[in-house]
Structures are given as C-alpha cells and as structure tokens.
Amino acid sequence: MSSAELLDLWRQALTLLxxxxxxxxxxxxxxxxLTSLLQAAxxxxxxxxxxxxxxxxxxxxxxxxxxxxxxxxxxxxxxxxDHVVEIGRKGTT
Numbered sequence: 435m436s437s438a439e440l441l442d443l444w445r446q447a448l449t450l451l452x453x454x455x456x457x458x459x460x461x462x463x464x465x466x467x468l469t470s471l472l473q474a475a476x477x478x479x480x481x482x483x484x485x486x487x488x489x490x491x492x493x494x495x496x497x498x499x500x501x502x503x504x505x506x507x508x509x510x511x512x513x514x515x516d517h518v519v520e521i522g523r524k525g526t527t
Contacts (some may be wrong), residue, residue, distance in 0.1 A: 436453050439517075439521055443514060443517065443518075445488070446510065446513075447510070447514070450506060450507070450510045453506065454503050454506060454507065457495055457499055457503075458492060458496075459496055461492060461495045462488055462491070462492060464491075465488050465491040466488060468482045468487075469483060469487050469488070470484070474504065476527050
C-alpha cells in the first residue's frame, strides 16, 4: 500500500466524518445558543434548561437524518473495504 493510497483513504474518512457530524453539531450549537439567550434574558440558571432541549433537538435530527447518515457511513465502509482488497491484490501480483 503506497502512502498516496493510504492518505487518500484517510482524506475520504475525514471528509465523511465532517459531513456526517456537521448537522448534529450545527443543531446542537444553534439550540445551545438559543437556550443561553433565553437563560440570559430570564436569568434562569437551571442545568436541565440547557440539557433537555439539546437532547430533544438531537433526537429529532437523528430521527429525520439517521437513514441518510447510516447510508453514507455504510457506503464509505463498503468502498473502503473494496479499496483495501484491490490494494492487496496489487501487492500480491
């Protein structure tokens, strides 16, 4: 396995990681910002006020986009295994 092929596999994996994690992180950031503004405006400092809305929003994101996320991950794993097998065949010939 050459270093260029290995770096290409890592680049694809990191790109997929960013693609899959972006919706989850963005929703968590947005909900956290809104709850922080609400806490600052009302001067309520309860730990559950920041935790429960984030969990609820993340469950909604996973319910709506979970199929797409799982599909992307499974496609990447399948392509990576095929690529590794192809590289192994090149090395034995």
